[in-house]
Amino acid sequence: MGSHFKVLARISCLSLVFLFCALQSVEGSFYEDKARGWFWYEDPFLEAEEDDVRTIKKENLLPESLPVEPNYGEQLQRYKKSLEDKKAKALMSPTYNHVKDYMIAQKDMSDRASFFSEQWKRVVLTTPALNPEIDNPTSHYISHVKKDEERMARQAKLASMAKTYGLFLFVSHNCAYCKAFAPVVKKFAEAHGFEVIVISLQGSVDADIEALFPTIWNNNGIAETFGIQQAPALMAYSKNDDDLIPITYGATSLDTLATNALALIHSEKKASYSDYNSATQF
Helix, strand or coil: CHHHHHHHHHHHHHHHHHHHHHHHHHHHHHHHCHHHCCCCCCCHHHHHHHHHHHHHHHHHHCCCCCCCCCCHHHHHHHHHHHHHHHHHHHHHCCCHHHHHHHHHHHHHHHHHHHHHHHHHHHHHHHCHHHCCCCCCCCCHHHHHHHHHHHHHHHHHHHHHHHCCEEEEEEECCCCHHHHHHHHHHHHHHHHHCCCEEEEECCCCCCHHHHHHCCCEECCCCHHHHCCCCCCCEEEEEECCCCEEEEEEECCCCHHHHHHHHHHHHCCCCCEEHHHHHHHHCC
């Protein structure tokens, strides 16, 4: 009986010790986190929401994958290579299936080209800036209007030039080309109002030419100064700053004279008397 009592007493003492340790652990936890107060509690749903928010923020910080532009150049090269391979196979091994495969591929290419051509026309028709017919009409009854406008504009420019420039016509005695070219120069000069001065490289001026142009100058080294060695030659000279511009060497047509005059007189490649004089001085 006494031993049984001792066992119970030991068990009771051990229980009290374990209970005391447990209470100490709870109290320590409370005092260590006393700032929360008596009414602080942890809401598990709120903690889950906060975790979700943090996850979303992290995901938003990650760089988004940008759409990749297809490499059409590589696609075109692969398409062309596939077509060439089918063509080579059909030629080198013309079986029914090989020829059929190539014909199908060729039709696909033809359909693509046809669709591209249709789209091209649509873009041209709906985009005036890309329509060449606006500035260069091809219709017969419209194209002549543009030609008339261009001709009138060219005549106006040449008439304006004639106020500043005159023409030197260099000829030679008994020169068949000079005689044939002189009437062309005469017509050109009268059409636009140019004054023409005739200079003979050698010998006297033929009567046929003299009858067309009353102003004849002797060659007092002018041709040599400007390096003119053959006739006929037509030069434009400036009445204001002594510019000398070659219009043509040799006989040419009326339209060519007009074209050359417009192109050369407005170009920057102009020679002056002073330039030639300085170049010929030793």
